[in-house]
Amino acid sequence: MANLTLVQAINLALIQEMERDDRIIILGEDIGVNGGVFRVTEGLHKRFGEKRVVDTPLAESGILGTAIGLAMAGLRPIPEIQFEGFLAPAYDQICTHAARMRSRTRGALTVPLTVRVPIGGGIHAPELHSDSPEAVYAHQPGIKVVMPSSPYDAKGLLISAIRDPDPVIFFEPKRLYRAFREEVPEDEYTIPLGKARVVAEGDEVTVISWGAPVVQCMTAIEASGKSIELIDLRTIYPIDTQTIVQSVRKTGRAVIVHEAPKNCGLGAEIASRIMEHCFLYLEAPIQRVTGFDMTMPYYKKELEYLPEAERIGKALAEVAAY
């Protein structure tokens, strides 16, 4: 056991999986000698050499497209995209090919890659370094989408993602990269994709979140003084409907919290699922505490945009009082 940051936990997972499986190649911008702009791949270049840890040209579609080819050949590429804003140039390769190769060929060719992408705001970064596009990729059939909110989960989920036979987008909340440390076992372990985590139990309201806002939710819940159940989704697709539904059938009230804009965000999908499966249990309209339906502001205003604890707290109070 070691007390690790989220960055270190991911680094450890990468090292252990690379030791275990020489089909793994890491590729991306500045991930080699430089160890990645967030130092997530620190030391890998030295340890595994430039054959397995490859600085590519600056071209995201190229990174994903070649990774797809590597995966089709049976390797296990782990491309990194430097920031979620720069996943957009690779959107086509992901949705047109990575997501479709298995179904297109009825399984003759598959794409077992895991693309790692830092995501979200709150670190005073420049434009396009603070967005949250997870819902866009969740809408695309054929891929899985994961977002851990703690070092422990990050390691276990990343190992599952790497070993998954289908393409996985692994979003890493950059606000949590070094926000806190946690005991992370040295030994390998996996956390199954598609299973949420009940962070705290309670019976008045269910709060559902993922990634960095989970921490904001904990603060808000603590401050609320109420008995609130907090669910960390961990996997964005497939969604663990069962855990959510079980909780809301108990509490009758739900608040969903995410950084992305509200309109067509993942919150809408979760709210709809709750409504579909808990209709007769609901005692208040499901609330969405999210980014506003506008461009993520430059950093001066990012905290006024993000769903911070205070705004979450208000919704908790309102939904509980309804």
Place this chain on the structure above:
Amino acid sequence: MANLTLVQAINLALIQEMERDDRIIILGEDIGVNGGVFRVTEGLHKRFGEKRVVDTPLAESGILGTAIGLAMAGLRPIPEIQFEGFLAPAYDQICTHAARMRSRTRGALTVPLTVRVPIGGGIHAPELHSDSPEAVYAHQPGIKVVMPSSPYDAKGLLISAIRDPDPVIFFEPKRLYRAFREEVPEDEYTIPLGKARVVAEGDEVTVISWGAPVVQCMTAIEASGKSIELIDLRTIYPIDTQTIVQSVRKTGRAVIVHEAPKNCGLGAEIASRIMEHCFLYLEAPIQRVTGFDMTMPYYKKELEYLPEAERIGKALAEVAAY
């Protein structure tokens, strides 16, 4: 008044707007001499010349990116993307730039372009010629998204889109391109963006749809023998919440129908809004009749994937009986 197909109505709108405003340039693949693969731009090259009707290289990001530049300079470009599947390579330019230029520059530079894109299935086309990615673009703040379901609406909405000072994605349901004719005024007229149309009034169930499935809904409603209110969204963003909410407060029941996969589709957003605004009026869980959460099948199976009248009819019966 002329009896026009949807293709002809759009063609007429383009001609009239180009006559009226010489800032308009049409650009895209095969839109010139060939008149577009669906013949939507038929005759424009001859009428307006190759300066205003431009066959570009085969590069969707290039088409959108140069159109953004044209628009920043004060022109009114109308790029065409040949099929919605090939909008993906332009996703980055749309979401990173078209959608953000106004907010990024606090209005110093704006992007008044209208990108026309055929959308949806049902025409026995090859792979990637039958998808429905509207929710992806609705999730991106800074753009508007439109999808007509009739020749009359198509003309009026397209003219509004072209004149709108912000970027608009104008999705054209290709299944309806020549499905039926309708009286379309010769004179120019506009239909405001952001306003839905109540296609049929009723008080048992509200059905909300847009694009090609609207026609399937009409068939299902007719067959149901029930009093059903049908709302054609017309604009995907901004959503006309008021019209929807007013209807569902009356009926207490809602079914949303779209071609895109269910998960994180626009149906989730609409269901959530209904739930938020009609909570105490709802008498049944809101139903989503949509494409399945899988890749759009090749055409042999497309009708088993799409929300056809029969499947819609089942949901109508179930929700009414609940």
Place this chain on the structure above:
Amino acid sequence: MPARTVYTASIESVSILDEHGRFDAQLGADLIPNDDLVKLYEQMAISRRFDEIAFKLQRSGRMGTYPENRGQEATSLGAAYVLNKDDWLVTCYRENTGLFWRGLPMEYILLHWMGDERGNKIPDGLCITPLAIPIGTQMLHAAGLAWAAKYREEKRIACTFFGDGATSEGDFHEAMNFAANLDLPIVFFCQNNGWAISVPTNKQCSAPTLAQRGIAYGMDCIQCDGNDIFAVVRVMKEASQRARETNRPTFIEALTYRLGDHTTADDARRYRDEAELQMWMQRDPIIRLGNYLKELKLWDRSKEDALQERAKAEVADAVKRAEEIADTPIEEYFDAMYADIPEELRRQRDTLRTSSLGQEGFAQGVETPTKQGIEETVN
């Protein structure tokens, strides 16, 4: 402006058997054994027959949109002929001849255009990828496949096909650049057939050649007569050897022409001159090789008749197999999405419904609460 010259480059163009039957004995010496020449000719003829029948299937409503290959048979065939069986062939959609040579059963191509994914379910060990519909995107996969071969030190290479239009896409650039910079064993094979649907090549590229696109990457690049099987084989030999031995990529521009419409959904008379088409008819790769074979006394009328019979039968057989394939239950489509089907997708699969009330009674329990308040399970 007088200044220091820091780089020079040039583009060569290779032609061996030209449209007038002239054969460059020096360039063509010992290139293709006579036996193989006959087989190559036969393959082109069978492929041409396939094309005609496919066209008719579409016209008679038995198949969807189909892109004719007519006129371009020599390019993919010459390449496939040179490649080893375990080299990756990463095609677009006008390379039937090369795919058939490699061993893809003809019905696969038909199934693809009949809207059936089983046309892409590549038989084991064939080392090809499915037809690529989104233009320009597959070259990156080829680069990845070549990279994997290099990573595993397998001495396999990849060869990827695409059209003139595809060279305008950003992904083309990225694939070329990755291949050149990472030293990947790959051949980029551009079939310049003069048109991208209605847009002529000079609107895709205003430079005098497409081949020079390779100069941007310091890549070896060359032009050849794509209707001349000898020229194609010659440049492919050099390119594949370079890839195999030195991991250096090559860009080949093969000049060819599609004698048909873009696809069956297109009408080329709207945008191209009859005269141009007529000129290219004279350059037909099959006629050209046929005449040459006759000159060498390797071919005659009776062999031709027998070949046509065989082609007819083989194609008819493929049509039969494609048309008589059993229906796939839609459930299999759900199963094909992931190695393990997610729960909500399973619910959709088992009920063929997306609406929650429609999904009631799924599996063991009842998921959606009913007014009766039965105890439910959500899976």
Place this chain on the structure above:
Amino acid sequence: MPARTVYTASIESVSILDEHGRFDAQLGADLIPNDDLVKLYEQMAISRRFDEIAFKLQRSGRMGTYPENRGQEATSLGAAYVLNKDDWLVTCYRENTGLFWRGLPMEYILLHWMGDERGNKIPDGLCITPLAIPIGTQMLHAAGLAWAAKYREEKRIACTFFGDGATSEGDFHEAMNFAANLDLPIVFFCQNNGWAISVPTNKQCSAPTLAQRGIAYGMDCIQCDGNDIFAVVRVMKEASQRARETNRPTFIEALTYRLGDHTTADDARRYRDEAELQMWMQRDPIIRLGNYLKELKLWDRSKEDALQERAKAEVADAVKRAEEIADTPIEEYFDAMYADIPEELRRQRDTLRTSSLGQEGFAQGVETPTKQGIEETVN
């Protein structure tokens, strides 16, 4: 392989005032009047001062990430000097000097990096676009701006800046290809500063020059010493004239070097050699021009002192203006999204809430039904 040569090309490289002070009198003759030379020198020095202060602001927590421009002052400046006031300058983020020359108040750049969109609210008539964060994407906008100028027959051109790394992106290719094929009046100005963060140029492009990327499009292309203001001005004059008079684009590769880290978030010692840095220190464009001016007796110590005082004061002033700017209420962010604010967005704006219960009481009516069953309005 013996075959017909169908194309040849070469790349020239231009240098006029080299790092040793040698001046090519032929190439440099009558290029820049002495008065202007002094002004250009002053602009570079002020920009350098700005850079130092910006760096300090970041280090002391008064500003976010900042990309130092140090060492690259001559490139954007030389280009901006040649361009007309109404030509579009479409930059990336290391072109402060050219932007200042054009007239962008220095506080705009500070505001941008202070996380304030008002730094991009370009003053009317300046004909520049905001700093571009997503690499490689802005060249397409430049192509569109050039196209609009041509469409309106305005005789304006566009000049777009980007780094060596940016030439690997697909959008770069598409912009170059559109410009060449549509005959657009544009200059593509690549600042090859040796690195894209930690990745050296030879990993972006294994060809001997980046300039040859232009050959792919049949575009005029040239290399120059980017730390030599004379060379930059000379190639820019030719390129801009070509664009203005013939609508033909040019690709310029200027060889330069960033003397600082990639940004303040970077530590270049992790990946590059101190010796390389030292070598480039000797090629500093400001020192080089300063020495030349002294040689011409156009500059001396006292002028330098006065300039440094002026730079100090001007930069201090800009910092003051940037730091003292009034706070923007968040509501203005909502208003900046569309010409007309959509209803749901207005509801979010007026309540600063997204949750429906939090939006109650908005505007005239109450939107969400309450348990009391009050009559509601939804806007």
